[in-house]
Amino acid sequence: MNCIVVLLNFLKMSTDEFAEIKASFYIDEPPITGDIETFFANYASIPTLALRDHLIAIRERAWQSCNYPCLGRWRFLRSSIKQSPIYAEILEKCKQEGATVIDFGCCLGQDVRQLVYDGVPIDQIRGYDLEPFFIEQGYELFRDGEVMKEKKIFAPGDIFDNQFLNEIEPAYYLYVGSFIHLFDAETQRDVCRRLTKLAKRVIAGRQSGASIAREHPKLTSLTGGKAIQHSPESFTRMWDDVTDGEWQVESATLETIEDVKGSDKGLIFVVRKQERQ
Template sequence: MATNTAPVDPIYRQRFFETLHHVPKSMAKIMGSYSGIPEHEQIAHITKLRNEAYAQFPYPCMGTFRFLDLDLARHEAYKEHVRDVLLQPALSGKPEPLFLDCGCCLGQEVRKLAADGAPPHRLWASDIEPRFIELGFELFRDADKLPRDHFLCPGDLFADTTDPSEDQLNVLNDKVTILNVSAVFHLFDLDEHQRIVNRCLRLLRKDTGVPMLVLGGHVGGQEPSRVERGDNGKYRYLHNGETWEALWRGVCDQPQWKDTVAALKVKTKLFGRIRNEDPNADELVSLCEPYSTDEARLWQMFEVWVTFKSGA
């Protein structure tokens, strides 16, 4: 994989917006209809919880209120391959779909699915930080709607253990049919990507004979690059379409998966991302064509379909 080394990535410069001027329409709808929070209370409620989260986790997605954007809901695969699948009634003799959001942050994507009518018992989420899980329940006021034990923490994609006390993700090994991994890969270097892909494969269901879906998005580029994070002296690797597919094929060709994976299909699409100041917009950061403006940051949306051999 060809790689360009870039300077310290500006995404890791501390960014904090003190004021939230408007709640994006998609999130405002969830806050109103699902969480029961009146529109006139939403900004104050969100800001209070954001400030508490940022004091412990000063991440750009917190400082800029980016967690209010529903990246999964605007994914091209969301309606047909996520929402509609999860809404299908259970059929006798056939396994039910199971959705997992890895690195769920405040659990906003799971709340969108719940608000869209997905059965709560099919929805799971995980994060490495327990406080994110608690803040998510406070933000959405839904402790009576979603099973708390479906929020797995710690859920460590790098854990090399079968002990659920060290990595609760183990309870879902071989059970996940739809796996969302968004804004995760771009935090890590290429060797760590290989470990994440391996962990994703362990989570996916293997006894159905039909493709399992891994989807999400992360910062990408027209050319792959290895970028210094700047916050801890480590690096993160940003993919283009070719290196992203090569990553998955490379892991699937390793001995532990070569005789298990029957087929692999990888799809990617590159977008620009620009801050949206329209108070009537559905999101704070809008997707556009790559390089449509000088301000656009590049975002790689992906689908990975994995089919396992019968009896794997």
């Protein structure tokens, strides 16, 4: 969702409506763990005593731009690509065989940084997001703007821009975290077809999920419209249908994510291109 549209909708909201959204999706304190402290100390050279204020400052700027639950609930501090069942495969193939990775809808770029942190050569990774603002905030969050800009790792990208899709060199692995679930059922089908243009062999990711597929109003009144939460079964059927079996779901499992606002179900998936006989 373009943040200009979000802002226009935001201006129409009442104070009570905004307060309700913030109450649902906003957690004041960052859930800093030992692993998070270690990551930021080693990757971004941010000492533990300075980390809380640094995270709050970046999150506030991002939240004021777009009130996404993943920002309000600090989900960007939890690298979702690391939870993928094929993460070890991705690391090995990238390090040993030079495989490439695209993180599409990368937001602040936390999964790109996780790959770099775990030893994937930076030149084999690219990140795209609709909003250049999020890319810039990622540079601030991880304090790596100089090298990331020099290497041109990040760039704006719109999944509905055919020229963009035709110009981008597809990667062996495509990662899409918290992206497909943003759309209604029919648009998700179109998005899946378009994502196959960015991947050579594997599409992996996570998104909100449900035990039984259901369509619902989008998570905030800022975005409007409807979205669909897939079950593992409906997600599998969708991919088989829209690609005529060329791309098949290898795994689709539900996980429970908990924080002080409650718990959500996430759908972790791997979709792999089938060899033609």
